Amino acid sequence: MNYANHDELLQRIGENLRIIRIIRKEKLQGVAQCIGVSHPVLSKIENGRSANLTIALLANLCNYYRVCILDVFQPEQEFHIRMAKNRQYNAPKP
Template identity: 30%
Template structure:
């Protein structure tokens, strides 16, 4: 995860990761093996010394079976997320930026996303039962799920099962702006 204030964010993610891991009774070794992230990386994240990628944060959240925003925020009764002040998570290839809008309360998360011109982002499968709802607010988007490609224009929306690998691509020469809702299955 690359962020504008990555020091503070790294410490917040680390503290939240440790709290969830300990509360669930999972050792750092067990979590590392379960999610395919090295023990050293997890130790550095918990200490606030690492700057994890969006992919690593998703692996951690999936492994702990928590919404990603649970790792990224602090509780508040009223929250306003302004574009200029929002937390920005950047993909490893720097073409996809997502902004968690609020901490998850219950079973949904909200995000704003920006996909650079001609950019592609491959998302790993999320937790079983996860559904994604994506609306193109500006630009164009193609979404690949289960070998099928879907083309969306401005204000088009798509819903799909996010518990399988999927890809977002911007076929245009301008930034695509997206709004995401991620819904977690309640077992």
């Protein structure tokens, strides 16, 4: 992984988190409520505009989605390959 800057990294993380949420057919507001943030905060994260994203919040999101934190750092092509191989991304949260 090679990112030119912090903004590109936030963009990649946000895109990957949004892909997971959409595939799981979950609403932004529902996920935000479950992890204890407002939906505007989660929207900013998914759009790569949250400079205040903490490791703790990222870990909460990954735990909620049941994905490895390293997966959300993956470039788009590698991320989609991992998603296809690991069907847990499609599994709804119990």
